[in-house]
Amino acid sequence: MRYDLLAGAAQPAVSSIVMRPPCILVFDSGVGGLTVHEEIARARPDARFVYAADDAAFPYGALGEDALRGRVMAVMERLIARFSPDLVVVACNTASTIVLPALRARFAIPFVGTVPAVKAAAAASASRIIAVLATPGTVARDYTRELINSFASDCEVALVGSTRLASLAEAHLRGEPVDDAAIAAEIAPCFIERRRGDGRVARTDVISLSCTHYPLLRARFEALAPWPVRFIDPAPAIARRVGQLLGPAMSHGAGGTAHAVFTSGRGVTQRLRAAFSARGFSGLEAQEEALALN
Ligand code: DGL
Numbered sequence: 001m002r003y004d005l006l007a008g009a010a011q012p013a014v015s016s017i018v019m020r021p022p023c024i025l026v027f028d029s030g031v032g033g034l035t036v037h038e039e040i041a042r043a044r045p046d047a048r049f050v051y052a053a054d055d056a057a058f059p060y061g062a063l064g065e066d067a068l069r070g071r072v073m074a075v076m077e078r079l080i081a082r083f084s085p086d087l088v089v090v091a092c093n094t095a096s097t098i099v100l101p102a103l104r105a106r107f108a109i110p111f112v113g114t115v116p117a118v119k120a121a122a123a124a125s126a127s128r129i130i131a132v133l134a135t136p137g138t139v140a141r142d143y144t145r146e147l148i149n150s151f152a153s154d155c156e157v158a159l160v161g162s163t164r165l166a167s168l169a170e171a172h173l174r175g176e177p178v179d180d181a182a183i184a185a186e187i188a189p190c191f192i193e194r195r196r197g198d199g200r201v202a203r204t205d206v207i208s209l210s211c212t213h214y215p216l217l218r219a220r221f222e223a224l225a226p227w228p229v230r231f232i233d234p235a236p237a238i239a240r241r242v243g244q245l246l247g248p249a250m251s252h253g254a255g256g257t258a259h260a261v262f263t264s265g266r267g268v269t270q271r272l273r274a275a276f277s278a279r280g281f282s283g284l285e286a287q288e289e290a291l292a293l294n
Contacts (some may be wrong), residue, residue, distance in 0.1 A: 021046040021250050024242065025085035027076070028053055029060040031173050031272075032166065032213030033091030034279050036114065039239035041258075046249045049258040050083045051221065051281070057263040059166050060094040061135025061211070068137065072099045073106065077262060078106060083259075085203040087245060089238060090114060091212050094137040097144060112241050116144055116210035117234045122152040124230055129156045131190035134210035136161035144210075158193070158204065162186045162211075169213035172220070174271045183217060184224045193228050206230045 009035050024047045026037045037051055054060075060068055072095050076088070089112045090096045090103070096113030103111050115122045116138065121130045130152060138144055139161030148157050174179045192204045207229050209215050215233045222231070258281040262268065 007183075021048060022086040022246050023048045023050065023083060024246075024293065025050045025052060025079060025083055025088045026091050027079070027088060027095075028090075028092045028212055029058045029094070030170050030213065031054050031275070032169065032211060032216065033089075033213050034173070034276070035215040035233065036089060036235045036238050037258075038279055039235040040242050043239045043243045044246060044249050045120075046251070047246075049281075050085060051258060051260040051276075052079050052080070052263070053261070054263045055162065055266070057136065058170075060092060061137040061161070063094075063137065063164060063165070065098050065137075065141075068095060069099050069102060073102060076103060076107070077139055078246035079261070080109070085109060085235055087112065087242065089242060091238070093210050093212065094135045097138055097141040110245050112238060113244065114212060114234055114238055116147055116149040117208045117232045117237070118144075118157075119151040120232050120234075120237075121206045121208040122155050125155060125206045127205045128154060129158075129192050129194065129204045131158040131160055131204050131207040132210050133160050133162065133165075133187065133190055133207055133214060135166060136163055138210055156192065158190050158192050160187075160189045165217065166211055166213040169216040173216050173275045174269065175275070176222070178217075180220070183220050187221055187224065188226075191229075203227060204229055206232060210233045227251070 013292050022044070024040060024044065026033050026040065026049060030053050033051065033053070037049065041049065057063065058073050063071065071176050082213060087110045090100065091114055093116060096115055100111055100113045116134060132144065139159050164182065168178050168182060173223055190207050191202055194202050196202055209218070209231055215235065218233070260276055260281065
C-alpha cells in the first residue's frame with residue numbers, strides 16, 4: 001500500500017484553528033529526533049515543544065512490524081492524552097514507515113512523518129550509485145523498497161541496515177567515547193565502487209541518512225568516509241512541512257520552551273541534560289515518565 005508519509009496532505013493545515021503558539025510533539029525511540037527538533041525549532045521559535053523518547057523500547061530498529069505498531073500506538077495514546085499537541089512529528093524513519101496510517105486513522109491531529117530521502121538522494125547523484133543508511137527495520141520495509149523503485153530505479157542503491165549506529169549515536173550525544181573503527185565498519189557497506197564499460201570508475205556519491213540518529217554522527221561520517229560523499233538529512237524538509245501545516249511563527253510565542261519525556265523512567269543524567277540544553281531546550285524541563293507497557 002502506498003501512503004503519504006511526509007506530506008500529511010490529506011489533513012487540513014491547522015493554522016486556521018490554532019490562534020495561539022502551537023504545541024508540537026516530537027517523537028522518537030531515543031535522542032535521534034533531536035536532529036529534527038532542532039530544525040523545527042528554528043522554523044517555529046514560538047512553539048511549545050514536547051520531546052518524547054520511547055527509550056524503554058529502544059532500539060525500534062530491532063522490533064518486528066506488529067510489535068512496533070502496537071508499541072507506538074500505545075505510547076502515542078498516552079502522550080496525546082497528556083499533552084494535547086496540535087501536531088505530532090514522528091521523527092523516526094523506523095516507526096514512520098510502518099505506523100503512520102494507523103496513527104492518522106486513530107487521531108484527528110496532523111502527523112508529519114520521516115521517511116528515507118531516496119528521491120532527494122537520487123536527484124543529487126551524478127554517479128547513479130547511492131546508499132540508504134538506515135536501521136534494519138527501515139531497510140526491511142516494503143515502503144522503503146517502493147521508494148527506491150519509484151525514485152531511484154536507474155541507480156544502484158546500497159540499502160544498508162546498521163544494527164549499531166543508533167546506539168553509537170546515543171553514546172556520542174551523551175559525550176561517551178565512540179570508536180572510529182566501530183563507526184567506519186557500520187558505514188563501509190555504503191561505499192561502492194564500480195568500473196563502467198568505458199573503463200571509468202563510478203562510486204557512491206550520495207548517502208541518505210535514513211535514521212534520525214545518524215545526523216548526530218555526521219561529522220564523524222565525513223571524517224571516516226573513504227571518499228567524499230554528500231549526506232542527505234531529511235530534517236529541513238520535515239521542518240518545512242511543519243511550517244506549511246502550522247503557518248508562520250507568531251510574535252507572542254512560548255519562546256521555544258521544551259519539555260522532554262523519557263518512557264523508561266530512568267534518571268536523566270547530567271550529560272543528557274547538557275546535550276538537550278545545547279540543542280535549544282532552553283528552560284529544559286526534563287522529566288521521566290514511565291510508560292512501561294504490558
Ligand atoms: N531514530 C530512529 C529512526 O529514525 C530509529 C532508531 C532505533 O530506535 O532503532 O529510524
